[in-house]
Amino acid sequence: MKNIKRHTSPPATGIRQMDAGETKALCQETLTKFKNARQRRLKIRRLKYICEAKIHVASGDRREERNKRVESGSKDREIHESMEISLSLTTSSSREKEDRSSLAEKYEEMNGGDLEELPYGSVSVIGSRKEMEDAVSIEMGFVVKERVKCDFFAVYDGHGGSQVAKACRERLYQLVAEEVERHGKSGSEVDWAGMMEGCYGKMDRELADNAALRTVGSTALVAVVGKEEVVVANCGDCRAVMGRGGEAFALSNDHKPDRPDELMRIEAAGGRVINWNGQRVLGVLATSRSIG
Numbered sequence: 001m002k003n004i005k006r007h008t009s010p011p012a013t014g015i016r017q018m019d020a021g022e023t024k025a026l027c028q029e030t031l032t033k034f035k036n037a038r039q040r041r042l043k044i045r046r047l048k049y050i051c052e053a054k055i056h057v058a059s060g061d062r063r064e065e066r067n068k069r070v071e072s073g074s075k076d077r078e079i080h081e082s083m084e085i086s087l088s089l090t091t092s093s094s095r096e097k098e099d100r101s102s103l104a105e106k107y108e109e110m111n112g113g114d115l116e117e118l119p120y121g122s123v124s125v126i127g128s129r130k131e132m133e134d135a136v137s138i139e140m141g142f143v144v145k146e147r148v149k150c151d152f153f154a155v156y157d158g159h160g161g162s163q164v165a166k167a168c169r170e171r172l173y174q175l176v177a178e179e180v181e182r183h184g185k186s187g188s189e190v191d192w193a194g195m196m197e198g199c200y201g202k203m204d205r206e207l208a209d210n211a212a213l214r215t216v217g218s219t220a221l222v223a224v225v226g227k228e229e230v231v232v233a234n235c236g237d238c239r240a241v242m243g244r245g246g247e248a249f250a251l252s253n254d255h256k257p258d259r260p261d262e263l264m265r266i267e268a269a270g271g272r273v274i275n276w277n278g279q280r281v282l283g284v285l286a287t288s289r290s291i292g
Contacts, residue, residue, distance in 0.1 A: 120153070133158035135165040135218075143177040145184065151225045152176065155238050158218040159285065164207055164292040165218040171206070172220065175199040196222070196233035204291045217285075217292035221252060237287040255289040257281050262288040 122136040139152040152173045158165035176199050183190045200220065207213055219236020232240045234252035242249045255262060258279040266273055266281060266288060274283035281288060 120151075131162055133160075133162045133165060133218075135162070135169040137169040137173055139173045142173050143180045145180055145190070145226060148227050150180075152222070153225065154220065154222045156218045156220055157236060157238055157287075158216070159287075159290070161213075161216040163213055164216045167207060168203060168218055168220055168291060172199065172203050172222065175202055176222070176224065192224075192231045192233075196231070200233065200235055200291065207292050213292055217290040219287055219289075220291050223251075235289050235291060255287055257286070257288045259288070 120138060120140075122138060124132060124134055124136060126132045135156040135158065137152065137154040137156070141149040142152040143150050154169070154172065156165035156168045176196070179195045179199060180190060183195070203220070219238050220234070221236065221238035221240055222233045223240055224231040230242070230251070232251045234240065235255065237254045237256055238252070239254055240251040242251050256279070257263060257266065257273040263273055272282055273279050276283040278286060280286050
């Protein structure tokens with residue numbers, strides 16, 4: 001008679017002991033995998049915070065005498081600049097006229113008589129978004145007004161995509177330059193408020209014809225800087241700030257849905273403001289005005 005191998009089930013106590021051991025090992029393995037996955041996610045999040053910075057430093061004898069050190073071929077770049085900049089809007093009082101004249105003297109002293117030597121820079125942080133939707137425009141000497149070169153600085157905070165912000169970066173300064181030159185040829189004084197409003201409207205109409213951009217928009221904060229004046233135009237919730245005497249002064253007002261005047265304007269146009277993680281137009285946009 002052949003020997004037949006019989007497979008018998010282990011005792012109940014054995015099953016419980018085996019399950020307990022496997023469960024303990026499985027828990028340890030799962031905990032290790034969870035920790036490793038969390039560390040990888042944190043690394044990915046840190047990588048997403050990409051910072052794009054641009055800086056222009058003027059060259060010249062006076063600049064070279066300042067604390068400036070650039071290590072070529074090294075990853076670290078250090079630039080030490082001590083600079084005091086104050087900007088003033090055009091006014092008619094004698095006190096502020098004296099301030100403007102002293103301001104011009106400071107500029108000339110800092111830069112050897114050449115206003116084009118002033119440094120400027122920009123920083124853009126993408127944060128946790130997949131795409132950088134913001135844009136910065138810097139156009140030095142983009143137009144000449146009364147034989148004085150003016151500089152153009154702008155920040156465009158896009159939403160729904162980057163197309164409108166990029167279009168404003170490439171086009172809006174050209175519209176402003178065309179209007180300033182047109183006023184210069186006619187000999188009339190520039191009405192900055194009306195001119196900026198017209199340029200913003202023209203920029204918005206150019207983008208309105210593109211059906212692909214109906215859900216895309218951007219704020220637009222512009223500063224035109226001349227020798228003795230600064231003109232600021234704003235559409236949206238970006239803010240221009242001037243530092244003077246160690247204090248910060250706002251040069252623009254934010255367009256937010258929670259402002260009483262903006263709320264009335266939105267409702268009069270048939271829109272609604274809904275509190276969805278803050279006051280938002282139709283529960284989506286946190287700014288009450290934009291281009292696009």
